[in-house]
Amino acid sequence: MTFLKVFAFSLLSLLVFTVFANILPQVQSDPPKEETLDTGSMDMAGMIAFGERLFRGKGTCTLCHNELGRAPDMLNLDLTADFASRLADPAYAGAAKGKTGARAFEIYIRESMQDPSIYVVPGFGKKGTNDTVSPMPRVDAPPIELTEVEMNAVIAFLQDRAGVKPTVPLPSAEEAPAAEPAATAQEEDTGPLTDPVEIIDSYGCAACHDLNGSEADLGPDLRGVGTRLSREEIARAIYDPDATIAEGYEPGIMPQDFGERMRVSELNLLVDYLASLK
Ligand code: HEC
Numbered sequence: 001m002t003f004l005k006v007f008a009f010s011l012l013s014l015l016v017f018t019v020f021a022n023i024l025p026q027v028q029s030d031p032p033k034e035e036t037l038d039t040g041s042m043d044m045a046g047m048i049a050f051g052e053r054l055f056r057g058k059g060t061c062t063l064c065h066n067e068l069g070r071a072p073d074m075l076n077l078d079l080t081a082d083f084a085s086r087l088a089d090p091a092y093a094g095a096a097k098g099k100t101g102a103r104a105f106e107i108y109i110r111e112s113m114q115d116p117s118i119y120v121v122p123g124f125g126k127k128g129t130n131d132t133v134s135p136m137p138r139v140d141a142p143p144i145e146l147t148e149v150e151m152n153a154v155i156a157f158l159q160d161r162a163g164v165k166p167t168v169p170l171p172s173a174e175e176a177p178a179a180e181p182a183a184t185a186q187e188e189d190t191g192p193l194t195d196p197v198e199i200i201d202s203y204g205c206a207a208c209h210d211l212n213g214s215e216a217d218l219g220p221d222l223r224g225v226g227t228r229l230s231r232e233e234i235a236r237a238i239y240d241p242d243a244t245i246a247e248g249y250e251p252g253i254m255p256q257d258f259g260e261r262m263r264v265s266e267l268n269l270l271v272d273y274l275a276s277l278k
């Protein structure tokens, strides 16, 4: 009898969960994961592949570099021509000025990541700055915080796409510990994230919103969002961003796929957390 009750209860819970889970847009893929780096044995092909995963994952580059038009769509553009024309632009005053070739691309990409305003691609500057200030955050600082080795991998990936031979160094064996073994061991388990701050980090929200002091301003400041929006409005803003557009901001910038990429439990935690920011 007890067994039957337990069984019936389990079945009911499962049903309720399934129905609930299907009301919200779902959730197949896992959140971006931290990478383990077996640097001892990494060759350039491995480095390029690692760079691509970082570009789409931890680096959160595709949040902005996509077909929505907020930043150059680097995965679909002809980087060979683009990078060459940046270097030849009289407005470019970085360290690769007047240079050409693979090494010049390396310098240009590294500058773009560490000091985005050194050169702003025309038309992509922060509003009202006449293309003198880039809206791109430094990727070696929080919230993105790529390591030296990771930036090299991203450079190798982009150099490869631009049709030149990567010039970055391969990571040495000593650099292997940079892979944060403890954190990585946890991430191996692909279960949902349970800490809202981690969820924000892993989905790159602070690259566009001022959260945790990131000072990003592509999207509205979310400190105190709980006083402006209800729980439901916040949830909607995340899984269907273009349904309502915050005043003074443009549609089509916030990624549309959080509803698919996030687990329901993560979305709930995140919404609770944001609603609590008064
Ligand atoms: C919050 C949005 C955002 C994120 C995240 C972002 N970028 Fe950018 N990025 C931009 C914008 C906007 C530009 C164009 C303005 C400029 O030149 O700085 C740009 C420009 C660049 C350029 C120069 C492109 C060109 O056509 O000359 C490179 C290279 C670049 N980003 C690399 C990266 C990499 C690598 C990452 C991830 C590690 C990244 N970006 C993350 C917004 C972003």
Ligand code: HEC
Pocket: 063, 064, 200, 203, 204, 205, 206, 207, 208, 209, 218, 219, 220, 225, 228, 229, 234, 237, 238, 241, 242, 244, 245, 246, 247, 249, 250, 251, 252, 253, 254, 255, 258, 270
């Ligand atoms: C590539 C930039 C970008 C990223 C990444 C991004 N957002 Fe946004 N977000 C925006 C923009 C732009 C708006 C304003 C336009 C709109 O309302 O859709 C916005 C609007 C919002 C709003 C509504 C705010 C208001 O005042 O109405 C919320 C809530 C929000 N985002 C939460 C998030 C969360 C949570 C994440 C991470 C899971 C995230 N955003 C990631 C750009 C971004």
